[in-house]
Amino acid sequence: MVTEYNYPFSAIVGQEDMKTALLLNAINPKLGGVLIRGEKGTAKSTAVRALASLMPEMKVVNLPVGVTEDRVVGTLSLESAIQEGKRRFEPGLLAEADQNLLYIDEINLLDDHIVDLLLDVAAMGVNRVEREGISYSHPSRFVLVGTMNPEEGQLRPQLLDRFGLVTDVKGEQETADRVEVISRRLDFEEDPEPFLEKYRKEEEKLTARILKAKKLFHMVSYSKDILMLAAQIGISLHVDGHRADICMVNTARTLAAWEGRTEVIREDIRRAASYVLPHRMHKRPFSDEVLDWEELDRLCSGEDGGRHEKE
Numbered sequence: 132m133v134t135e136y137n138y139p140f141s142a143i144v145g146q147e148d149m150k151t152a153l154l155l156n157a158i159n160p161k162l163g164g165v166l167i168r169g170e171k172g173t174a175k176s177t178a179v180r181a182l183a184s185l186m187p188e189m190k191v192v193n194l195p196v197g198v199t200e201d202r203v204v205g206t207l208s209l210e211s212a213i214q215e216g217k218r219r220f221e222p223g224l225l226a227e228a229d230q231n232l233l234y235i236d237e238i239n240l241l242d243d244h245i246v247d248l249l250l251d252v253a254a255m256g257v258n259r260v261e262r263e264g265i266s267y268s269h270p271s272r273f274v275l276v277g278t279m280n281p282e283e284g285q286l287r288p289q290l291l292d293r294f295g296l297v298t299d300v301k302g303e304q305e306t307a308d309r310v311e312v313i314s315r316r317l318d319f320e321e322d323p324e325p326f327l328e329k330y331r332k333e334e335e336k337l338t339a340r341i342l343k344a345k346k347l348f349h350m351v352s353y354s355k356d357i358l359m360l361a362a363q364i365g366i367s368l369h370v371d372g373h374r375a376d377i378c379m380v381n382t383a384r385t386l387a388a389w390e391g392r393t394e395v396i397r398e399d400i401r402r403a404a405s406y407v408l409p410h411r412m413h414k415r416p417f418s419d420e421v422l423d424w425e426e427l428d429r430l431c432s433g434e435d436g437g438r439h440e441k442e
């Protein structure tokens with residue numbers, strides 16, 4: 132049997148935003164997944180596989196483009212319901228994905244209807260299959276990771292809004308960093324075992340930190356001031372609806388747990404906003420969604436002086 136080795140998470144050079152977005156979802160799968168947008172060959176799938184290796188008993192379930200709805204949700208057999216008075220359920224990928232990582236490469240090429248369905252299940256944590264008056268449901272709690280190259284087509288805004296976090300990746304532009312990417316990868320391919328051994332301690336530390344943050348998350352509190360900050364950001368940056376505000380606070384709580392704190396601070400909200408807002412900005416005609424970073428920084432630094440509260 133050929134052993135398959137996974138490149139270690141801690142050996143990925145740079146790409147800190149992508150790594151953090153993935154870690155936050157591993158700590159708190161209820162954040163609603165992460166959409167990684169960017170060019171080819173930037174360690175997206177490497178990071179996804181590496182994240183699963185960090186988590187005890189987690190595996191990557193791949194959802195291929197062109198998959199049918201039945202294969203995703205599973206099938207309910209009516210014949211046995213009638214003949215034997217029983218329902219028979221053939222599990223699909225959503226059953227396999229429970230407690231695992233559901234990975235969809237090129238999610239923008241997937242049928243909209245399937246994406247919609249996946250985001251529903253991701254938010255509910257339950258897959259419910261109904262057929263002619265009979266139904267079956269099972270838990271389906273997974274970390275949803277979609278990747279896409281925006282040059283090959285966009286996701287509909289309605290679907291984008293339901294993705295918890297977004298992160299944009301680009302290839303490294305410093306020579307030294309690119310050299311590091313090449314040399315680490317070649318070392319890994321040449322002889323994986325010593326390479327994995329070199330990173331073993333760092334990987335163990337990461338796993339322990341994720342597990343600790345998972346427990347700590349439930350103890351993280353937030354003040355009224357933090358809720359007001361999230362609301363002010365939503366108003367000032369013209370964010371559609373309230374989903375982003377809620378996700379911003381939840382992401383900030385997860386960040387606080389990741390940093391080992393039990394209270395959300397304004398900086399957590401600023402960092403959370405950088406993942407939660409870019410894909411939810413109100414789109415103006417003929418322009419791409421843009422996040423007003425200056426305004427975000429100003430609000431988070433408190434320079435606003437509570438202007439919105441007084442208005």
Ligand SMILES: Nc1ncnc2c1ncn2[C@@H]1O[C@H](COP(=O)(O)OP(=O)(O)OP(=O)(O)O)[C@@H](O)[C@H]1O
Nearest residue numbers: 142143144145146171172173174175176177312316
């Ligand atoms: N920052 C990085 N650190 C370490 N290795 C990297 C980095 N960026 C790219 N690589 C290496 O480049 C190769 C391509 O990475 P990977 O297959 O993860 O890309 P991808 O972003 O999933 O691309 P695609 O969109 O084409 O599937 C791998 O061998 C990976 O190890």
